[in-house]
Amino acid sequence: MSRLFVLGDSAANADIRPAGDPDQEAASLRRAVGEAIRQLEEVSATVAADAQDILEFQVAMLGDDALTEGAFAAIAGGERADAAWRTALDAQVEDYANAGDEYFRARAADLEDLRDRVSDILSGGQQQSVPAGTVLVARDLPPSRFLGIDWQAGSAIALAGGSPTSHVALLARARGVPMVVGLGADVMRVPSGQEAMIDGERGTLVVAPDEATRAAARSRATEIDQRRAIAAKFQNAPATLPSGEAVAIMINTAGPDELSLLDPAICDGIGLVRSEFLFHGATLPDEETQYQAYCRILDWAGRRPVTIRTLDAGGDKPVRGLTIDDEVNPFLGTRGIRLSLLKPEVFRVQLRALCRAAVRGNLKIMLPMVATPRDLAHGRAHLGAVVSDLAARKVPSAAPQLGIMVEVPAAAIAIDRFDADFYSIGSNDLTQYVMAAARDIASLADYADAADPAVLSLIARTVEHGKRTGREVSLCGDAASEPAIVPHLLRAGLRSLSVSASAVGLVKAAIAGALDR
Amino acid sequence: MNNGTVTETAATGAILIEHEVGLHARPSVKLTKLAKTFISKIELGLSEDGPWIDAKSIVKVMAFKAAKGSTLHFRADGGDATQAVAALVDLVRRDFDESHGGG
Numbered sequence: 059m060s061r062l063f064v065l066g067d068s069a070a071n072a073d074i075r076p077a078g079d080p081d082q083e084a085a086s087l088r089r090a091v092g093e094a095i096r097q098l099e100e101v102s103a104t105v106a107a108d109a110q111d112i113l114e115f116q117v118a119m120l121g122d123d124a125l126t127e128g129a130f131a132a133i134a135g136g137e138r139a140d141a142a143w144r145t146a147l148d149a150q151v152e153d154y155a156n157a158g159d160e161y162f163r164a165r166a167a168d169l170e171d172l173r174d175r176v177s178d179i180l181s182g183g184q185q186q187s188v189p190a191g192t193v194l195v196a197r198d199l200p201p202s203r204f205l206g207i208d209w210q211a212g213s214a215i216a217l218a219g220g221s222p223t224s225h226v227a228l229l230a231r232a233r234g235v236p237m238v239v240g241l242g243a244d245v246m247r248v249p250s251g252q253e254a255m256i257d258g259e260r261g262t263l264v265v266a267p268d269e270a271t272r273a274a275a276r277s278r279a280t281e282i283d284q285r286r287a288i289a290a291k292f293q294n295a296p297a298t299l300p301s302g303e304a305v306a307i308m309i310n311t312a313g314p315d316e317l318s319l320l321d322p323a324i325c326d327g328i329g330l331v332r333s334e335f336l337f338h339g340a341t342l343p344d345e346e347t348q349y350q351a352y353c354r355i356l357d358w359a360g361r362r363p364v365t366i367r368t369l370d371a372g373g374d375k376p377v378r379g380l381t382i383d384d385e386v387n388p389f390l391g392t393r394g395i396r397l398s399l400l401k402p403e404v405f406r407v408q409l410r411a412l413c414r415a416a417v418r419g420n421l422k423i424m425l426p427m428v429a430t431p432r433d434l435a436h437g438r439a440h441l442g443a444v445v446s447d448l449a450a451r452k453v454p455s456a457a458p459q460l461g462i463m464v465e466v467p468a469a470a471i472a473i474d475r476f477d478a479d480f481y482s483i484g485s486n487d488l489t490q491y492v493m494a495a496a497r498d499i500a501s502l503a504d505y506a507d508a509a510d511p512a513v514l515s516l517i518a519r520t521v522e523h524g525k526r527t528g529r530e531v532s533l534c535g536d537a538a539s540e541p542a543i544v545p546h547l548l549r550a551g552l553r554s555l556s557v558s559a560s561a562v563g564l565v566k567a568a569i570a571g572a573l574d575r
Numbered sequence: 576m577n578n579g580t581v582t583e584t585a586a587t588g589a590i591l592i593e594h595e596v597g598l599h600a601r602p603s604v605k606l607t608k609l610a611k612t613f614i615s616k617i618e619l620g621l622s623e624d625g626p627w628i629d630a631k632s633i634v635k636v637m638a639f640k641a642a643k644g645s646t647l648h649f650r651a652d653g654g655d656a657t658q659a660v661a662a663l664v665d666l667v668r669r670d671f672d673e674s675h676g677g678g
Contacts (some may be wrong), residue, residue, distance in 0.1 A: 111600070111601050111604075112600070114604055115600040115601065115603075115604050115633075118604050118607065118608075118633045119633055119634060119637070122607075122632050122633050122634045123632075124629070124632045124634035124635050125634045150634075150638075153638065157640055159597070159640065159642060161597070161599055162599075162640050165600065165637070168600075225600075339670075340593070340668070340669060340670040378593055
């Protein structure tokens with residue numbers, strides 16, 4: 059629990075002295091701008107790269123004559139430096155505040171930050187100093203102010219205005235400072251000194267919480283600590299059910315960079331490599347780039363299996379120059395294998411890189427968004443052509459197993475029509491397609507329940523078919539990373555889950571029944 | 576310019592901006608910094624016919640609010656005009672040397 063601190067608006071106490079000689083006023087403004095640049099550069103030397111970018115932008119703005127020329131013109135006309143400066147900057151702030159694009163609207167805060175910093179220097183005023191470890195309430199928080207405050211444990215930020223895309227939101231996220239925005243002007247009337255806490259789940263500020271609310275917050279914090287301790291205990295052990303039966307725990311990954319921080323011993327392999335990480339650059343990745351990346355992943359995994367999903371672009375994952383823009387409903391559009399079959403020249407480059415990397419470890423290929431046996435057959439034909447071409451050219455390569463994602467209801471319902479080497483259930487998409495609720499619409503989040511009986515029955519059906527025909531069935535959606543849903547998945551028969559690396563310990567604990575009360 | 580011996584060149588170029596969020600703070604800082612390394616007068620527009628703004632001014636470039644998918648037109652006038660336009664077009668083509676996450 060921390061105390062509330064309300065940060066008043068800066069420089070509201072504009073001085074009322076008459077304007078001095080225009081030359082003196084101009085010189086004061088020049089000095090103040092120079093001092094502001096010096097201060098920002100000083101802060102910049104002590105902060106991380108993300109914050110430096112923001113401060114560098116502010117310094118560049120301050121150093122540009124176009125920012126100050128309006129103020130100097132007003133001073134020449136007899137205006138006081140401070141008033142001239144604020145009027146000039148207010149116009150800029152206004153311009154950004156009215157921008158159509160949210161990113162540009164959020165830049166108004168940067169301009170206000172500059173306006174107030176220079177203004178404070180001009181008036182010789184000191185900035186209100188913020189005690190460490192407080193719940194700070196402000197209209198908005200300029201990034202340079204954020205960087206000057208000691209955000210020790212228990213600190214939080216509650217803003218009357220603000221935006222989740224502001225520079226300060228970025229900084230707060232990176233430093234783990236809880237923040238809520240858009241609380242409205244009334245929040246500024248809350249008196250400083252009261253105890254307060256932020257409810258991150260509801261996005262609210264709780265002032266003077268009653269004993270029950272505090273107790274709930276305390277027990278939530280304790281629960282989080284306990285879970286962390288349990289997770290740490292289970293992290294490196296193999297996952298087993300209370301009966302002793304083993305469950306394979308794989309991890310999902312978006313590329314070799316994040317793997318380098320992980321110990322492969324925590325998992326039984328990689329159940330999903332999202333190869334989209336290769337496709338975020340300005341140009342499509344060539345075969346060599348892909349090959350090198352796949353090799354790094356295989357080297358990390360050692361002898362453990364690594365399932366690499368071919369490019370799953372489209373839907374909510376556009377890739378420029380590749381996916382089709384302006385589809386009315388991209389989740390039902392040209393995505394996954396549909397796009398790959400439409401662009402065989404891109405698909406085959408990936409398959410070549412995969413087959414070459416396959417000699418390096420235990421690599422499997424998985425096709426996303428397969429809806430008909432034809433999708434799989436065409437995918438297999440491309441793979442076959444690539445394998446024989448590489449063999450004919452005597453390029454070291456191997457023919458990996460070819461599996462499918464089971465995420466389109468058509469595949470789950472008629473799973474026996476799909477002659478794949480293995481199946482991996484993509485529970486995120488399977489759920490959104492079964493429930494007909496797009497997963498990027500926040501207000502429909504209640505429908506996104508992978509434990510819905512309709513979804514679970516399709517999972518069970520797929521597991522059943524896998525058992526009958528001797529094919530491996532795994533699940534790689536977010537549901538596997540949620541300890542509360544894991545028991546449902548186990549009851550549906552799954553014995554292989556691919557989870558986010560950060561969830562490994564808790565999922566293993568849930569499997570062992572250690573989270574039950 | 577006034578003695579007629581200075582070699583004067585003019586150059587133009589255009590490039591589609593594909594940076595994920597348009598010509599925003601970091602890209603604008605990079606663009607104006609690069610522009611300032613040339614002596615030529617360099618201007619930026621969203622169409623061949625302007626309006627044109629000073630590509631060396633971060634305040635003006637930001638105020639331009641160029642979104643992703645706009646085509647940036649450069650025109651330069653001066654001794655190093657050709658190099659200037661080529662360098663700026665190349666910076667935009669390289670997506671301002673930024674790789675963005677997401678996925």
